[in-house]
Amino acid sequence: MLRFIIRRLIITIPTILVVITITWGLIRLAPGNFYTGDKALPEAIEQNIREKYGLDRPWHEQYLRTMGQILRLDFGTSLRYEGKSVNEIIARSLPVSATVGILAYLLALIVGITVGSIAALKQNSKWDYASMTLAMLGISIPNFVLGPILVLFFSLTLYWLPPSRWDGFPSKSVILPVITLSAIYMAYIARLTRAGMLEVLRSDYIRTARSKGLSETQVVIRHALRGGLLPVVSYTGPALAFLLTGTVVVESLFVLPGLGKYFIQASLNRDEPLILGIVAFISMTLLTMNLLVDIAYGYLDPRIRQ
C-alpha cells in the first residue's frame, strides 16, 4: 500500500508542474499586461515596471525564476492588489469557498441519500416518481437559473433571506448559495443512491437478512444502505474537490468573496502570481482528492493496488 501511495505521489508532483507550466505559457500568450488599463501609462513608467518585475528578461529566465519560487511554495505578491501576498489571498478566500462547498455537499448527502433511499424502497410509487422528477430537474436546471429563482422568491418576494453578499458563517446569507450549489449534487446523489439501493435490495444477502427475521429498519440501515452507498462514496472525491474550488458561478451570483471570484478576476487582470498560485492550489487539491479516492479504492479493491 505504501508503495502504491509513493508511486502516486511521484506522478502527482510532475503533473502539478506541467499544469503550472501550461498556465504560465497561456498567461504569456494572452495579450495585455497587468498594468494595461483604460489610462495608458507613460512609456518611461511602463519601462520601469517591466524592469521591476523582470519582464524585460528573456522568457526562459523568467520561467525558471517563477518555477523556482513556486517550488519553494512562495507564490509571491499579487501584481494587482498592492502588498497582498498570494498566500494571504488564498488563506482569506478559501474558507468562504470551502464553507459553501462543504455545507452544500453535506446538504446534498443528507437530502440525496434520504430521497434516494425512499425512492428505492418505494420503487414505482408516487414518492419514487416525485423524487426522481425533482432529481431530473435538479440535474437539468443550471445553478445560474436556479439561484435567481430562489432569490426572486425568498428575498425579493418574501424578504426572508438576503439576496447576496457574505455575512460569514453561520448567518442567513449562507442559505441560498448553499441550496443553489447543492441542487445538482443532491440530485446526482439521490439517483446514485436509488440505483445502488435497488441493486442491493435485490441481492441474496438482503433476502437472507430478511429471512433471518430482521426488522425492515435494520435491513435497510445495516445492510442495504452500506452496499447501496458505494457509488456515492466514489463520487465524493471529485465532487468535493470541485465544490471546494469550483463554486465560481455561485460566487458571482451571490457576490461571495471566494476563491473562484479571485481566480476569474486574476485572469482578467493578468495577475500572474495570483493565477499561478490559485491554479497550483486547485490542482493540488484535485490531485489530493483523487489520490485519497484511489487509496480508498485500493483498500476496497486489492486489484487496483497492483
Place this chain on the structure above:
Amino acid sequence: MAQIYVKQAIAGVVVVALLFTAISCHMSATNEEFFGRTVPPERNTLRYVNGAEPESLDPAISSGQHEARIYMSLYEGLVEYDPKSLDAIPAIAERWDVNNDSSEFVFHLRRNARWSNGEPINAHDFVYSIRRSLTPEVESRSAGLAYPIRYAEAFNAGGVFVRDPASNQFLLEKDFAGDEPAAAALSQKSLGTNEREYEPTAAEPTPDRDTPFHQFMHSPDRLVLPGAEKARNKLLESNPRLQAAVAGKELVKARAEDVGVEPVDDYTVRISLSESVPYFTELVAHQIFRLVPRKVIEQYGAKWTDPSHIISSGAFKLKSWKPYSEVVVERNPMYWDAGSVRLDEIYFYTSTDHPATMNLYKVGAADAVLNHSVPNAWLDVVRPKKDYMDAAEATITYILINITQPPMNDLRVRRAFNISIDKINYSKARRITKPLFAFTPEAIFVGYPQPKGEGFDPEAARKLLGEAGYPVTQKSDGTYQCEKFPADEVKFAFPTHSSNRALAEFMQAQWKQNLGITVMLSNMESKTYLAARSKLDYKGFAFGSWGADYMDPTTFLNLFKTRGGDNGSGWWDQKYVDLLEEANHTIEPQKRYALLAKAEKYLLDAQPVIPIETPAVNWVKKPYVKGLYPNPACLFAWKFVYIERDASKWDYGTPSLTD
C-alpha cells in the same frame, strides 16, 4: 399508474401557478413611489454598493471611479469637489490666490487640520504627497493629470536636464523650440520684470513671497530629454542641432525637488505650472493630490494601507477591509470639520453584478448604488420611481478609426461611415443616452461653444463613398451594395460587454442598411482589446469611451494631444496640438473656450473618431439618503451625506444640482 401521473401533474401545475401568482401579486403590490423597501437604517450608516474591488487604498495608485470614491472618504486634499457642481470648495486649504494667467496657485492651509492620529497637518505633508504621486516607482496611473505642474512630467517620466559643466548653466527649452514658440506663462517669466502677478487681497497683500525656489520656477523652462538612452539617442539623431548642443554636456536627472510644488511656509503651498490651467483648482481635488501619511508609508511600504497601520486625513478613517466584500470606514474624530460629518460609518460594498446589486437595493440591504447599475431591461420598472437618479454625465462613447490603414486613411470614407449612422434612433434604443455629434459631451461645460458635428445623411454618405472610389449601388429589392469596398480590411473591435455588443451590432446594421457594407464584429476580452487598441493593432474601428477626470473640455480634447497613450486612432496633428497650447496660454476664459472649440472642430473635421452618445447617470438611492447628488462624475464628498428619518424631508425625485 395513469392516475398517479394525473395527480402529480395537477399538483405540479398548482404549485407553479401559486408561485407565479405570489410573484405577480408582489410585483403589483410594490408598484409604489419607490423601488423596494424604504426603511432607514437604525444607525447613521450608509451602505453604498461601490462596484469593483478596489485595487489599492493608496490614492496615488489607482485611477478608477470606485476607488476615487473610497479615497474621498479617507483622504483630504487642498480642496474638495462640490457635491453638486464638482467645483473646488475649501478643504485643508481655506483659501487660495491665483496669479493673473492661472499659472501659479498659492494655497493657504487652515491651522486646525489634523491626521487621524492627532498630529497636525502642514504644507510639508502636501509637498511630500504630491511629490510621492509623481515618483516613478509609485507607478501612479493618474500621474499625467499633474503634468501641468512644472517639471512634474520630467520627474515622473525619468527625464534629464542638460547642464553645461563649464558655465554650470542648463540648456533651455526655448533655444530648441520649433518655429513659433508658444507664449510663455507668467510663472515662467523672471520675477520683477513683468507686471504684478497677483491681484492683492485683503487677507494676503503680498502673496508672491520670494524664495530661491520661486526664482527657479520663474526662470525659463529647462530643456528636458528622455531619461532612457535609446529614446534619447533617437531624438538626438533626428535633431542635429540639439545633438551638437548636448554633446559634451552633463545630463542631470530631474528630481522630486525640481517639481513646482513649494512649501512657502508651514501653512502655505505654492504650485507653479508650465502653462495656464484655469481649471487647476478643481483638478487639485483629484486623489493624486490628496494627503498621504509619510511616516506610515516609510515604515510599512506597500502595507501602509492595512487597517492596523493606516493614518488618514479625511472625514472618515478605515475600519476594516474584507477583499471582494466590503471596505468599512468610520467617522474620524480628529477631522478638522468633524462637527459637520453626519454619518458614523460607510460600508462600501463590492459587487459588479448589476442584478445582484439591484436586489440588495430592493430588499433594503443597500441605501445607494453606483452609476449604471440599473440594467437596461429594468428601466421600464425602475425609471418611473422617485428614487431613480436621472442627470447628465460627463462621459462619451465613440468609435475610434485606425486612420493609418486603407481604406480608412481616406477622410471621405471616414465621413461616410460617420454620417450613415442614425445616432438619434440609436440613443432612443439605448434609452438613457443622448446622441453625440461633437467630441465633448453636451451640456456639461457651461458657456463652452461646442462645435456641431455632421448629422445623419445616408444619401451624402453614399456619394462620399462613390467619390472615394467605392460606388454604392441600389439593388432591385431596394437594398444597397458596395462591391468594390474592401470589407475584409475593416472590422469593429470592442471589449466584451453586453452593451458594447448592442452598440456594435447597431452600427453594423446601419452600415449594412445605408452603405451596403458588412463590417465584421470582433469581440475581445477587455485587456486584449486595450492592448490591441494602444498598438493600433486593429482594422477599421474600435470602441472607445472616456469619462471626465476634471470639469474642462481638455479632459476629452487632450486624448489626441499625444500620439500614443489613449489616442488609439493613429491621428496626430501638430496644428491641433498648437491650438490646444494656444488655448492653454489664453487668460480670458471665454476666448480660451473659443480656441478649444476651434480645436474640437479641427478634430471633428479630421474624423479620427465617430462620436456616438453621451450617457446619463443611471442609479438609485433611497429617499432617506440626503446630500448625495447625481453629479456628472459620480464623485461624492461623503461628509455632506446623511440619513433623514423625517419622511417629509425625503427626496421625492432626482435632487436638483443647481439649487
